[in-house]
Amino acid sequence: MTTFxxxxxxxxxxAGVAVTGFPGILRAQSRDLVVGGAAGMAGYMREFVxxxxxxQSGMRVVFDGTRSLVNLEKLRADKASPxxxxxxxxxxxxxxxxxxxxxxxLAPSATPNIAKLIPxxxxxxxxxxxxxxxxxxxxxxxxxxPRGVDSYEALWAPANRGKVILPSLxxxxxxxxxxxxxxxxxxxxxxEAQYDADAAxxxxxxxxxxxxxxxxxxxxxxxxxxxxxxxLMSGQFSSYTLIRKAGGAPVDLAAPKEGVFAMPSGICKVKxxxxxxxxxxxxxxxxxxxxxxxxxxxxxxxxxxxxxxxxAGFVVPPGTPFAPDWENVNKNRDAWIRRWNEVMA
Amino acid sequence: xxxxxxGWLAVPACVFCLxxxxxxxxxxxxxxxxDGQGWTLDGYRNFLGSAYSWQVTxxxxxxxxxxxxxxxxxxxxxxxxxxxxxxxxxxxxxxxxLLPLSLSVIxxxxxxxxxLRSNGVVNRLLMASGLTDAPMRLIFTETGLLxxxxxxxxxxxxxxxFSVIRQIDPRLTDAAATLGAGPIxxxxxxxxxxxxxxxxxxxxxxxxxxxxxxxIPTLLMGDRYQTLSTTIAxxxxxxxxxxxxxxxxxxxxxxxxxxxxxxVVLARKVRATP
Numbered sequence: 254m255t256t257f258x259x260x261x262x263x264x265x266x267x268a269g270v271a272v273t274g275f276p277g278i279l280r281a282q283s284r285d286l287v288v289g290g291a292a293g294m295a296g297y298m299r300e301f302v303x304x305x306x307x308x309q310s311g312m313r314v315v316f317d318g319t320r321s322l323v324n325l326e327k328l329r330a331d332k333a334s335p336x337x338x339x340x341x342x343x344x345x346x347x348x349x350x351x352x353x354x355x356x357x358x359l360a361p362s363a364t365p366n367i368a369k370l371i372p373x374x375x376x377x378x379x380x381x382x383x384x385x386x387x388x389x390x391x392x393x394x395x396x397x398x399p400r401g402v403d404s405y406e407a408l409w410a411p412a413n414r415g416k417v418i419l420p421s422l423x424x425x426x427x428x429x430x431x432x433x434x435x436x437x438x439x440x441x442x443x444x445e446a447q448y449d450a451d452a453a454x455x456x457x458x459x460x461x462x463x464x465x466x467x468x469x470x471x472x473x474x475x476x477x478x479x480x481x482x483x484x485l486m487s488g489q490f491s492s493y494t495l496i497r498k499a500g501g502a503p504v505d506l507a508a509p510k511e512g513v514f515a516m517p518s519g520i521c522k523v524k525x526x527x528x529x530x531x532x533x534x535x536x537x538x539x540x541x542x543x544x545x546x547x548x549x550x551x552x553x554x555x556x557x558x559x560x561x562x563x564x565a566g567f568v569v570p571p572g573t574p575f576a577p578d579w580e581n582v583n584k585n586r587d588a589w590i591r592r593w594n595e596v597m598a
Numbered sequence: 599x600x601x602x603x604x605g606w607l608a609v610p611a612c613v614f615c616l617x618x619x620x621x622x623x624x625x626x627x628x629x630x631x632x633d634g635q636g637w638t639l640d641g642y643r644n645f646l647g648s649a650y651s652w653q654v655t656x657x658x659x660x661x662x663x664x665x666x667x668x669x670x671x672x673x674x675x676x677x678x679x680x681x682x683x684x685x686x687x688x689x690x691x692x693x694x695x696l697l698p699l700s701l702s703v704i705x706x707x708x709x710x711x712x713x714l715r716s717n718g719v720v721n722r723l724l725m726a727s728g729l730t731d732a733p734m735r736l737i738f739t740e741t742g743l744l745x746x747x748x749x750x751x752x753x754x755x756x757x758x759x760f761s762v763i764r765q766i767d768p769r770l771t772d773a774a775a776t777l778g779a780g781p782i783x784x785x786x787x788x789x790x791x792x793x794x795x796x797x798x799x800x801x802x803x804x805x806x807x808x809x810x811x812x813x814i815p816t817l818l819m820g821d822r823y824q825t826l827s828t829t830i831a832x833x834x835x836x837x838x839x840x841x842x843x844x845x846x847x848x849x850x851x852x853x854x855x856x857x858x859x860x861x862v863v864l865a866r867k868v869r870a871t872p
Contacts, residue, residue, distance in 0.1 A: 322836055415735060421821040423836050466738040466820035473711070473817065482715050482737065587837050594832070595650045598824045 285313050286531045290341035292318035293471045293493050301551045310534040321346040328355045338526035343425040344517035345579045347381045357524040363533040366540035374557035381521035384539040385554040388574045389514035391507045392489030402507035405433045416484040417463040418474050422593040426488035429514045443575045454596050490516045495553035508570040515574035630844035641845040658825040662809035668748040669804045673755035681763040695753045707817040710746035743818045755800035762796030794865040801861045826850040
């Protein structure tokens with residue numbers, strides 16, 4: 254008579270579970286879509302946007318939140334075998350990624366909603382697209398600045414000594430303060446002042462007494478603004494500050510008289526990334542009116558889909574948000590970061 | 599077991615160290631000696647010829663030296679208190695020292711950014727004790743950074759010294775006293791030399807960790823406080839300049855080894871002093 258040992262039975266049971274369960278595990282993994290993006294957007298994306306797409310497409314979005322430049326570095330490192338399928342990054346970083354052959358052009362047949370976008374939201378014939386347009390101004394603490402902020406000069410005002418936070422030039426939003434500094438130093442409009450780095454750094458050096466800190470991690474800095482430790486935070490966008498305001502935080506976003514900026518929010522498909530079909534579904538959803546209306550309502554950004562409606566009470570800042578010459582930015586950014594470190598340290 | 603047999607037991611550790619430590623260090627050194635065109639010393643010339651690089655290096659050294667000094671000044675007597683405590687008290691002290699080690703450095707550093715605020719616990723204590731009339735600015739200052747980093751690294755100074763003190767025979771000080779040594783003389787000539795191995799171990803740990811600290815200065819000081827570690831990160835991640843980052847890495851390593859080596863030599867001299 255054949256006898257069964259306990260160890261033998263356990264081994265057989267384990268093998269059975271492995272044989273029958275493994276395909277299931279593989280299937281579950283195959284519906285995962287790894288998406289890279291900014292750390293600051295993780296909250297509202299996970300709460301309001303990803304669940305809708307997950308319901309529509311049956312995928313599970315795995316969001317990897319960090320900075321655009323770090324995402325670029327990840328794309329470079331994983332070029333042979335990409336881990337991410339879709340990345341949300343700023344336009345200047347998209348330009349670099351495209352030039353290095355890291356992106357796959359979006360095909361209108363796979364992402365038909367691309368036809369509904371405003372023409373300026375489509376870059377290099379579909380290398381990447383803008384899925385939203387947040388506007389940029391000065392974030393401020395309402396308790397400390399009850400009258401708001403009417404000019405960028407407030408960053409330099411003696412009353413704000415040790416109370417100003419700047420984004421690092423390593424972050425894309427750090428660029429806006431540099432352009433503002435050049436504008437205030439020279440009196441030239443943003444379109445001309447953006448090319449005068451010497452004037453910008455001359456003016457920025459005079460801002461040092463007012464600095465509380467320079468951040469590379471936006472959520473930590475936002476926390477300081479909300480607690481009142483800082484009163485002003487330059488280069489902030491509607492998709493962060495106004496969400497916090499709506500959530501009850503004592504902060505607001507000012508549109509200074511000198512003008513506001515356009516934060517370029519791009520989305521792209523990673524070349525040879527996993528789950529190409531799911532990536533197309535995700536990209537198409539981000540270009541749809543439905544998702545863009547959610548983004549407009551929850552993160553106070555302007556949609557790029559021509560069919561998307563603005564929610565009631567949506568405040569559009571006066572004037573056209575300024576978009577800089579990204580080619581010039583990319584050409585000089587390394588040198589600017591080196592100079593920034595030396596001047597601002 | 600034969601001597602050869604015992605020697606083989608070290609092979610896995612040697613292979614691991616070779617692959618994980620020696621090889622990357624060799625690659626780092628090679629990277630610092632080449633640019634896009636070939637082999638060159640330009641990376642070192644540029645680094646040593648730049649006033650900014652010297653500023654960053656000096657700042658990094660200053661942070662490491664001050665952190666180590668603060669940890670010795672607080673940690674040395676604390677290690678004695680810990681070793682002399684008995685029963686529940688000793689268990690409590692050890693738990694107080696070890697439990698924070700289970701927390702991530704990021705959590706602890708972020709905690710300090712809250713504690714050091716104008717309305718944080720530190721400023722409230724200072725005002726309540728009458729030491730200050732108004733909130734002091736501590737956050738994003740070097741003082742705040744030193745408070746935070748010394749707190750985080752203190753256990754690494756206390757524990758090695760504590761483990762050495764526990765092994766010192768208490769009768770040695772009695773013997774010194776019978777030979778005419780006063781308490782101070784007995785302490786400086788008998789106890790201090792015997793604790794030197796623990797001090798050297800503590801200094802090595804704290805200095806090495808503080809000279810290479812990245813997360814704590816970044817969270818407690820922000821982007822304005824550039825050290826060799828932040829220079830390495832910026833060079834590789836943002837500037838795409840691996841040679842600059844590698845040179846900064848080699849400089850960091852050399853400084854670390856020099857100071858640790860010097861502390862070992864100094865400790866030997868103290869022990870050898872009659």
